[in-house]
Amino acid sequence: MPKFVPRQRKHKVLARQKDTKPTLNNDANVTEIIPIEKTKREQEKAALREELAKESKGKMSQKKKKRLEKYIETKLKKDENLALIKKLAAQKIDTSSFESSKSLGTRLDTKRIKTRERSGTASGSDHDSDSDVSEGVPKTIMNGADHSNLAPRKFDEATRTPVPVESQPVASSTSSTSQPQHQLSIQPGSGLKRPLELDDTGKPIIQIRKRQKKNKAVVPTVAEGEIAWEGFSSDEEGITDDIIASDAISDESEDDNSNSIDSEISEVETGSEASEDESDDDSETESGTSMDEDTKEAKRERSSAFKAWATQQRNEAIGFTPSNNLTSAVLSKPTNFQPRAPEMDPLPPELETNTSTDATRKAFSVAVERTQEIQDARLQLPIVAEEQKIMEAIHNHDVVVVWGATGSGKTTQVPQFLYEAGYGASDGPTPGMIGVTQPRRVAAVSMSKRVGDELAAAGSQVAYQIRFDTSTNAKTAIKFMTDGVLLREISQDFVLTKYSAIVIDEAHERSVNTDILIGMLSRIVDLRANMAKDDPKNKPLKLIIMSATLRISDFTQNKKLFRHEQPPLIKAEGRQYTVTNHFSRRTQRDFVEESFRKICRGHKKLPQGGMLVFLTGQNEIMHLAKRLRQAFESTTGQEVKAGKVQISPAEIPLEAEDIELGTKSADYQDGDGSESEGSIIMGLDDEDDAEFEIGEEPAEKKELKVHVLPLYSQLPTNQQMRVFEPPPEGSRLIVLATNVAETSLTIPGIRYVFDCGRAKEKRYDLTTGVQSFEVGWISKASANQRAGRAGRTGPGHCYRLYSSAIFERDFEEYSAPEILRTPLEGVVLQLKSMGAPVVNFPFPTPPDRESLQKAEDLLSYLGAISHDGKVTTLGKELALYPLNPRFARMLVLGVARGLAAETIALVAALSIPELIIPENKLGLRSPKDDEPDDLEAGERSRLRKAYNAAQAKLSINAKHSDCIKLFSAVCAYAYEARPADFCEDMFLNPKGMTEASQLRHQLTNIVRAHRTSAIGAYSPKLSAPSDKTLNLLTQICAAGFIDQIAMRADLAPNPPELSRKPKTAIDVPWLTLFPSQTDMKSKDISDQYVYIHPSSLLARTPIKNLPGYIVYSHLQRAAPSTITGSRAPKTRLHPLAPLTRPQIINLALGTPLLQASKPKGKIVEMPREKGREYRECEVEVELRGEKGTLGWGLGVRRVVQGRGARGEGWVVERILG
Incomplete structure (x- = not known):
């Protein structure tokens, strides 16, 4: 019976545990049990606080109490750290057996390491006694422990069991009893991998080893029947063999590790010749290694033989006969086998095409020898680094979009890339000119000159063509032109057979001509590609669209524009020099005055460098130029006198810039002649000159002269080109320009840009037809373009005369395309005459249907298109003239009436809206704020009388017709021997009169080309017109503006x-x-x-x-007039x-404007003609605009009406009375 064990009572066990467990606080009902350490720390803080409080005198402020608490905390932390350091200093650790963490778990200890651990490097140390412990005993480091109870042991080689060894006496010092830790003895070389050997004199012996090759592991292959099976051995023998095999495997791994370590040491100790005095340990290691390798080889052979025998016995038992001659089946390659091409990295999008690997493309190039100076300048342009990518994209695609920010060099370099690749070469694979379009004349002329200079000897093949000037010849390979010129050539040769490549530059401006050109060329490119497939003699046309902004989605993602594929986009780096933008603190309303103030301060403070000032109009430019010449010593003694000229919308197909920058109202007066009383948004206040401290070279000690030059589109070409000439010595170039200098131009030496942030644009109300010229904020893209003018030839600065808040709030990202804010009559007629559908035309940004409908309505009023939308015979004739359909209608009527020369002069006069200088631009009004000056008042009075006399002289034959007044001015100008003096006396714009004369000459040639008998050779002088002629001219003018x-x-x-x-x-x-x-x-x-x-x-x-x-x-x-103006x-x-009413009826006949009521009275039937019915009757005629509105009654008239056989309504065809 087992011994009785009393049952454990739970409450007694818990009581015993509670008694034996230390408690932190005897009170279990406290809210918070605070640890002992924290309590002790609080006590120390309280003691230190009391001690410091005794030392302090007087009452302590709250701030001092906080500082005292911070001091106590810091003091206690320092004491704790000091105590911890003292504890660490009392401990000593043997680090000789430490290993790197990299080798942990990667390998077993080698024999050499084990031998070193057993033998030790110094006698009498604790580490030595620990190293003698068997491998089965874990090696631990016991700090401060007594090691006397660990007796040294050794292994019996026969039984491999540990045998105790008598401990050797260890000498100790007299203080060994009091010192708990043993001091480590330091031997020379004890920290090395192997013990350092010393000679008789005590000097170390450094042995040089041979560089040993690492043995590669070779897996032996056992052939069938190679070793005969000799049967099983005894059990003891087998066990021994197993032990040997396991030892061999472990030895192999150890030897491999040892060899790797030895090889690393030998590499460090360099590969010198082996010494004859190698140690015996090395020789023994080598012999031992060879013996191990033999043993392992024999064991592998026995193991393989046993496996073969066992496999054979198993096969016989199951009756399986394996095949001894297993050979891999080799399939024969088919005769038409073609290996797959190795896979490569994907090509860039611009190169992903089948033509990139077309071996039929011939390599052709044109060598160009440039001067080293030009070559160095080209290499600094970012676009040059992309030449290979751009040209591969052009070769592989018919349409390519190139984006490069301002200063990348795309305008001058891309045409040269094409020229050097063979485009434009008559003997090359792509004959035909390279056409480059520019939005403005000055850009076309200046860029052709620059590219010609860079092509050196081949520069004679670069030409330009603008409205009244051209330098092209039979050898021209690169042709710069305005977009209107190319649009006119398309109307004459739709497939552009003379060109091999077309470059549309500054496409981001989105002018009407640019959009129409891109839409046309998108179809011409497809047509040329199909023609090249049908006949190899025809070559495809390449289209390169270049933009300076990232607003290119209308081109690259417009599936209606480019139907077959999305054109690749090639990006180039931006400007080659940095431009620093300086915003104003406040935005002043009077930006002309603010420009003058900033320029004056900048001229005094800034280092040498040209200035480019952007303003909105010619009047502002002339006004500011005059003030600058008065404020500083100037190099130019007089202003450039050139009348303000604008080519009207009649020239849309030819020159877009002529209608972009013209104005109908004075810059400082309203259109009705009243002065504008604009108020300042934010008052003037003096700013410091910090924005002019640019941290570069100091300003000139001697004040420079100012070389002020204007630049606007109406300026004569020779005056425009003056800005590219270097300024006189000791002067600073100051160019006052409109937005004509915003793109494509690189004015040498420009380092500072002053941007007013505004531009004057013609705004056309598509609903009302009201045309207004307003000064408004530009877009952010335009602002960046203007700033880029300062970074073309070096680092620059842009001073923006507006605040950053205005820039972010009021500036749009991009300007709206011009086609959305301009009349489209000329565009619609041109498209219809070419057979292009207006509604489905591939506009990059299609206008709304309302605008297109209004354009078609106007053409129907002029008789250019029929009621079903088709172009009439008159419409086709109107499309032949490079004029607005209104003026073309006048020209056709004039030729029909035998007044071709007179009508041409009238059309030329109406094409220049400000042919006569308006009175409000002469400054005849007395200033309100200035004190009266008798001399100035007298001069104004004399000038006013002269102006009135001149107007009266021009209006002698005009009566109430302003068109006849303009006609008289053009005819009188042709008779003057000194036209400049005549313009000054009669207050006419000299450049406007010159252009009117040139237009007369051009229109005469055009009319002669279509109607040889209508007009003879051009004669500037016309005979005095009769009253009948003047009356006919008045009606011809009214026919063009009948709506x-x-x-x-x-x-x-x-x-x-x-x-x-x-x-x-x-x-x-x-x-x-x-x-x-x-x-x-x-x-x-x-x-x-x-x-x-x-x-x-x-x-x-x-x-x-x-x-x-x-x-x-x-x-x-x-x-x-004011911001808050209520009226x-x-x-x-x-x-x-x-x-008069009869004239209106005759002019509106045949148009939808003239409406007739139902017949009144007797109706007379008339004979049929050509399948149409005719009748004579009286009807009430009225002039009606929009449908559903009340017409203007013109009385009862007897008319002849006709009706077609298809049941059409009766239409008035003739007026009888």
Whole structure:
């Protein structure tokens, strides 16, 4: 029976555990049990606080208490760290057996390491006694422990069991009893891998070993029947063999590790010749290694033999006969076998095409020898580094988009890339010129000159063509031109057979011509590609679109524009020099005054370098140039006198810049002649000169002269090219420019840019037809373009005359494409004459349907297209003339009436809107703030009298027709021997008169080419016209503007009730055929009134003599005079000629504007002609604009009406009376 064991009681066990377990706090009901360490720390802090409080005198402030607590905390931490360091200093650890963490778990200890651990490197140390312990005993480091109870042991080689060994006496010092730790004895070389051997004198012996090769492991292959099976051995023998085999395997791994270590040591000790005095240990190791290898080889052979015998016995037992001759089946390769090409890294998108591996493409290039100076300058351009990528993309794709920021060099280098690749070479694979389009004339001329200089000897093959000037010849290979010139060539040769490549530069400006060109060329490229497939003689056309901004999605992602594939995008680096932007603290409303102030300070503070100032118009440029010449010593004694000229929208197919920058109103006056009283947004305050401290070389000690030059599109070409000439010695170049200098131009020496952030743009209201010229903020892309002008030839600075807040808030990312804010009549007619569908035309940014519809309506009013939208015979003839359809209609009528020369002169006069300098631009008004000056007042009075006399002389034959006044000015100019003096005396724009004469010559040649008998050779002098001729010219002018007709408001079906009777002609209200206001629901009809412009002849006509109907060229509305102005400015019309009711009926005949009522009275049937029915009757005729509106009654007329066989309605074809 087992012994009774009492059961453990749970409560007694818990009680015993509680008694034996140390407690931190006897009170179990406390809220927080604080550890002993924390309590002790608090006690120390309290003691230290009391001690320091005794030393302090007086009451301690709260701030001092906080500092005292911080000091106590720091003091206690330092004491704890000091105590910890003392504890660590009392401990000593033997680190001789430590290993690197890299080798942990990677290998077993080698024999050499084990031998060293057993033998030890010094006698009498604790480590030596520990190393003698058997491998089965774990090696531990016991700090401060007594090792006397660990007796040394050794192993019996026969039984491999540990045998105790008598301990040797160890000498100890007298202080050994008091010192708990043994001091380690240091022997020379004890820290080395193997003990250092010393000679008799005590010097170390350094042995040099042979460089041993590491033995590679060879797996022996046992052939069948190689070793005969001799049967099993005894059990003892087998066990011994197993032990030997296991030892051999472990020895092998140890030897491999040892050999690797030895090889590393031998490499460090260099490979010198082996010494004859090698140690015996090495020889023994080598012999032992060879014996181990023999043993292992024999064991592997026995193991393989046993495995072969066992496999044979198993096969016999199951009756399996293996095949002894297993050979891998080798399939024969088929005769047409072609190995797959090795896989390569994917090509860039621009190179992913089948033509990239086309071996039929011939290598052709044109060698160009340039000077070293030009070559060095080219290599600094970022675009040159992308030449290979660009040309491969052009070879492999028909359309390529190249994006390069300002200063990358794309304008000058891409045409040279094409030229050197063989484009433009008559004997090359791609004959035909390289066409490069520019948006402005000055860019086309200057870039052709620059590229010609870089091509050195081949520079004679670079030419340009602008509206009235060309340098092309039979050898031209690169042709720079305005986009209007190329658009005109497309109308004559749709496939552009003379060109092999077209480069559209500055595509980011998105002008009308650029969009039309890209749309046309997208189809021409496809057509040329198909022609090349059908006939190898025809070559494909390459299209390169270059942009300076990243707004290229309209090109690259427009599937309607490029149908077959998305054109690749090649990106180049930006400008080659950095530009620092300096924003103003405040944005001043009077930016001209602010520009003057900044330029003056910059000229005094900034180091040498040219300045480029961006303004909005010619008047501002001339005004600022005059002030700068007065403020500083100038190199130019007089201003450049050139009249303000603008080519009207009549030249849209040829010159876009002529309508971009022209103005109808003065820069400082409203369009109706009243002065603008603009207020300053944020008042002037003096800023410091920190923005002009650019940290570079100091400013010139001697103040430089100013070399002020203007630059705008209406400036003569020779005056424009002056900006590229170096300034005189000791002067600073200051260029005052409009946005004509924003792109493509590199003016040498420009280092500083002053940007007003504004531009004057012609804004066209697509709904009302009102054309206004407003100064507004530019886009961020344009601002970056302007800043880039300072970084073309070196590091620069851009001083923006507006704040960064204005820049971020009011500046759009990109400007809206011009095609969305311009009349489209010329575009629609040109597209229709080419057979291109207007609605489905691949516009990069298609305009809305309303704009296209308005353009088609106008063409129908002019008789250019029929009611079904097809181009009529008249429309095809209108498309032949490089004019707006309105002016082309006038020209056709003039040729039909035998007045070709006179009509050409009239059209040339109307194409220059400001042929006569307006009165408000002469400064005839007395300034309000200045004190009266008798001399200035007298000069203004004399000038006003001379101006009135000149206007009266030009208006002798004009009566009430402003168009005849302009016609008289053009004809009189041709008779003058000294045209410059005539322009000055008659207040005419000299450049405008010159361009009018050139246009006359050009139109004469065009008319002669189509109608040889209509006009003879060009003669500038015309005979004095008769009254009949002048009357016909007036009606011809009205025919071109038949839809822009106005009626005096008091003749309307519902005449207005005016609150105040007009006193002058400019106060008389008029109504236009198409309402001038978009708000048709307005109850106040006065919102739709327009008024005569003060510059018209009718403005000085008595009210009672005003005609009932007039035709006008355009409507114009001035900007409000103040920011918070409550009264909107009046809409002014520019009259051309007065009309009567019969004249209106004759001019509107055959157009949708003339509507007839049902026949009144007797109807006379007439004979059929060509399948049409005719009748004669009386109808009530009216002029009607939009459908659903009330027409203007023109009375009852007897007419002849016709109707087609298809059941069409009756149409008035002739007026009988």
